[in-house]
Amino acid sequence: MRDTHEHYEAVVVGNGPGGAAAAAALAKQDIETLVLERGTAAGSKNVSGGLIYGEEWAPYTMDDLFPGFREEAAERPIDDYYIHNIAGESVKTFDLHKIHHQGTEWCDAVLRRTMDSWLADRVHEMTRETGGGMLTDVRVNGLLREGGKIVGVTCDELDPITADVIIAADGVNSELARDAGLMDWEEPDDWFQGVKAVVDMDPERINQRFDIDPTTGSAHLFSGDLFDGVRGGGFLYTNEDSLSVGTVFHLDSIAEERAEPHELLDNLLTHPLLDQWFDGEYEEREYSAKLVPDSKKVAHPSPHRGRLLLVGDAAGQMQAQGPIIKGMNHAVTAGGLAAEAFQEAKTRGQPGAAGALYERKLESEGVMKRLRPRRYRMTRFISESRPINKLGNAVINSRVGAAGLKLFDGLIERSFNSPFVLGMIPDTKMTYVTIPERIGEVLGDPVTSENNVEPPGLDDRIGDLTYNVDDPHIEVRDESFDASGVAVTACPVSATDFGGGCYREETVQTNGETERKVSLDTQPCVECGTCAVVADTHWEHPSGGKGVEFKQG
Amino acid sequence: MHMVTLTKGVPDFREGKVSFDEDGHLERGKTPTVMNPNDKIALRAALQTKVKHGGHVSLMSMGPPGYKEVLQEGMKDVYADDLFLLSDREMGAADTWATAMTIATGIEQLEQEPDIIFAGFKTADGETGHTGPQTNWCLDINDELTDRPLITHVISIDVDEDKGTVRAKRLVEGDLSEIETIEAELPAFIVTDPEFEATYRRAEHRLRYKDLREATRERAATLELDEDVTVWNQEALNLDPDFIGLDGSPTIVSGVDPIPKEPSEREATVIEPDDEEKMETVFDEMKQYASN
Known part of the structure; x- marks a missing residue:
């Protein structure tokens, strides 16, 4: 046998x-x-x-x-779909239900x-x-x-x-x-990284605060200047008795900007716009993270x-x-x-x-x-061509650009609802940050409420997760800061000056010289795979039943 | 393959369940009776054998009628095809010897002679570890039954049906650093060690395990204790009253000394977290245990 x-x-x-x-x-x-x-x-x-x-x-x-x-x-079934273009505390909301329902029979959270x-x-x-x-x-x-x-x-x-x-x-x-x-895990620009908080909320309150009945739900997207210039956006979906609030960014942008993903999520959670839904109450059930392939490039x-x-x-x-x-x-x-x-x-x-x-x-x-839409393949070169970007930025930020936005307010909403236009959107800062920010600035109305929510720190977020600890499943192959240092910031459960996460920066004295190195503790790993892309690692999944166990997911 | 697992009801010694009086004596009335944890390990070994080789798992105990629930617990938490309880006032107050005699007779009474009898390492209350091996001795002296080798401290088993053998790994000195492998002919008597672990390296076995676990949970949930547990009394087993219960127990318990609780050697000092000065001393104390 x-x-x-x-x-x-x-x-x-x-x-x-x-x-x-x-x-x-x-x-x-x-x-x-x-x-x-x-x-x-x-x-x-x-x-x-x-x-x-x-x-x-x-x-x-x-x-x-x-x-x-x-x-x-x-x-909940999701009927409403909005995008909020944010510039500081000024917000312009577009209704995207048209693109949301396009070719779709149903959509559920x-x-x-x-x-x-x-x-x-x-x-x-x-x-x-x-x-x-x-x-x-x-x-x-x-x-x-x-x-x-x-x-x-x-x-x-x-x-x-x-x-x-x-x-x-x-x-x-x-x-x-x-x-x-x-x-393979070679290129950061093949990937997005998402982090998410599942937030407790009584069903009645969800109905009330989102103005929906018990059998429907809504979705909200967020873009603009609230993410420190990192290319990406945020989302909020209503579940039966919780909300899924998260952010998704291009991984190359997270790496380049040395952004801390959990802080970008907190930027969203604490934005005044969200006060209408939180109303000062915030109970986080679970913090999680995941890599997302960019099908336009890697499908x-x-x-x-x-x-x-x-x-x-x-x-x-x-x-x-x-x-x-x-x-x-x-x-x-x-x-x-x-x-x-x-x-x-x-x-x-x-x-x-x-x-x-x-x-x-x-x-x-x-x-x-x-x-992999063909239109995107045609416009992809824009993302690599800086002069075009510069020109776009200049126009969008000029007074002429502002006038244009005002003139075409309705058209912009229509463009957001067009699969044709969306299919060609290049992955540049202009589309993710500059345009939404400018829309918010020029067309938006100020949000007056104050958001007093205090999201939990990384230590609490890690502490609330369930782990069945196994032998380390990731090995850093090159511990030098140059090769693997980005992991300290990009890893969603690590941060600069935070000792309780996966990756830490260390200064080591060797032969009288100081060297910056990274050290790894895989215990709080959420298995997203980020470090496999941004650092030099040998990355494997933990064995069956081992590692992190998400209760919400 | 026909497997029989032996079990006993014991006080639930888990924190929050067990109850002691002021003198440190166990309060039986206030402490629930549960299946002896080591016997569940033995039952898992029987289940593993069934998963890999098919057959039938019987769970047998001797004790008061309330032990039917102990048998039900075994069926629910691990597995059993059928349940046997040897129960009679005459059997009460038995020591391990009289118990072994009674159980051996119960096994003889089964329709089919079991290929493997499993017993747990020891009970959580008596802690003698005698009953399993003594039961095997009682079976040996019975001329109606086949003599069977006894293998104790077993941590893994592998049955070869074609050869009619069982290969067992066992701890030699109760120590994981010294393991010996024994091959014995069936039928056999196996006492599992608490370190025993069932292993399933084939998907088909894990799937069958899943099926059996689901089925046994369902059966246990709908079990009619009065109908579905086979109860054999002294008459049914045709036991000589001189060899069972108190009369058949040569063990004399001369007395029981409660073990006094060791006084705590550590002294506790309460420090308010806001008291910065005193907290400093706490951190200084802790420093020596910190790495790096």
């Missing part, structure tokens, strides 16, 4: 939305499917801003694959622990009938190869397993995608190798174009398509062709064109 590997027709790695969708679609075709999840419960390793969409065009949606999903696993655990129960039930099932506390740590070909997976907790198809839905820091050479055009198919964040399938932020729905569609591709390939007697078929389906079903 020892010599023969355990075999399943399909192994799905990760029970997030992508993995769950793939597993459900496979199980519906009666394909023997084993799902391996690293968390001690599905969702305990997952964080997302919190909106999931049911798209009209999509061949697979959550509520199709999992009847009852919206009623049982999601928080979700908390991932609840959602993914709910999915996992269904997935286990469905896959168990095929002879497989869903297991938590198992970390898949790499690919099993025979004669150079991918034939299965290796795990910390289990003996190697072979499979006819491996669907890697193991998230943004996918170890399988990296093992296959399909992804893999060919996310497969041999028997391995990548789905969701692992394939860079996260659409973020201005106020359009869609990830989970693409993961669900991709999961469904990956399952479909394998089923078709198997029926044709060529299971090995599943990858190529999956790639074609991502194109033909319209996933890729949304993840």
Whole structure:
């Protein structure tokens, strides 16, 4: 028995939305499917801003694959969608419901622990009938190869397993995608980093303060000058009895500006605009963080190798174009398509062709064109061309620019609601900071209320998280400050002059010379992967059931 | 494979559950009875065997009718296919010897001779660690039953059904630094060490484990204690009253001395956090323990 590997027709790695969708679609075709999840419960390793969409065009949606999903696993349906352009205390709000509802059947706020655990129960039930099932506390740590070909997976907790198809839905820091050479952590500008606070709020108060009824919810986006010039923005979504408030920034911008992500979040939390919702009360349930792939740059055009198919964040399938932020729905569609591709390939007697078929389906079903719009590819050069930026800044900041803004007030709101325009927005400071700031300044009205909220410090935020401590899973390869110093600021649970986080700056005396170094303690790690990009590290996930455990997600 | 696990009800010694009177005597009436924690470890070894090789897990105890709930606890928290309670006033006040005699007879009474009998290391109240090995001795002297090897302090097991053997790792001096591996023929008697850990390295085993755990939780929740627990009294077991209960117990407890609580050697000084001067001395005290 020892010599023969355990075999399943399909192994799905990760029970997030992508993995769950793939597993459900496979199980519906009666394909023997084993799902391996690293968390001690599905969702305990997952964080997302919190909106999931049911798209009209999509061949697979959550509520199709999992009847009852919206009623049982999601928080509030999101109907209202606003963006606030902020300049100091002056704010101009645009209604974005048009772009929000464009091509969308529904949109719900979700908390991932609840959602993914709910999915996992269904997935286990469905896959168990095929002879497989869903297991938590198992970390898949790499690919099993025979004669150079991918034939299965290796795990910390289990003996190697072979499979006819491996669907890697193991998230943004996918170890399988990296093992296959399909992804790396090289460039900070391929990534966003998000941090989020889940804030307690009585359902009645949510209804009252957001002026919504108990069966609806609203979403608010924030951009402008409240984030110290770092490129990105903030969001606030209403859940059943909590709010998800967070910020998302380009990681290269966080690194360059030496910004402290938790402080940028605090900038949002303490802005006077938010007083209308907090009203002086603030009880933080959970602080979390995550890397987000920028699909415009890293959505893999060919996310497969041999028997391995990548789905969701692992394939860079996260659409973020201005106020359009869609990830989970693409993961669900991709999961469904990956399952479909394998089923078709198997029926044709060529299971090995599943990858190529999956790639074609991502194109033909319209996933890729949304993840990597051609218009963006055309305008991308702007982000690299400084003169154009300078010119834009000069115009937007001039009196002529101000007059233009005033003249085109309605047009600007319409532009924000245009998928065509949003698809070409370059990732520059001008679009993220200058324009919104100028809109707020020229068109905005001052917010008069005072926000007295005091968000908890990093030590409390770390202290409130649950950790099942394991051996260190990250190793700093180059401890010099030049190579890895950015991690001290960019890591969402570290900060300059804060000793209780992951990364710390140290001054070491060697041979009479002082040297700046960084030291690492992985105990409070939230496993976002930031340091793998901005520092020189050997980065792995902790073993199954180990490390941080998010209760909200 | 047929496995039997032996268990006993013990006072729940966990903080907040256990109750002592002023003299430090245990107040049995105020302290709930629970399944002996070490026996749950033995039961996990039985469950592991069932997960990997299939079969049947019986859980058996000797004690008052209230022990049915102890058996139910084992079914709920670990696993059991069926529950047996040996219960009779005549069996009361038994020492480990009379208990072993009674249990061995209970095992003989089972429809099928078990392949492996599991017992926990020792009970949380008596702490003798005798009952398991003595039960095996009582089985040995019974000519109706196969003699079985006794393996104690077991930390892991691996059954080879084809060979009809069990390979066990055991602690030699109760010490993790010295482990010996023993291969013995089935049927066998295994006493698990508190260090025993069930291991499941195959996905199919973990999935079956999940199925069995779910099923046993459901069964335990809907268990009818009066119908679903098989109770055997003295008559049913046809036991000689001279060999069971108080009469069958050669152990004489001459007396019990309460162990006095050691007086605290440390002195506590209360310092107000606002008192800066005194807080300074606290930090000075703590400095020596700080790294770097």
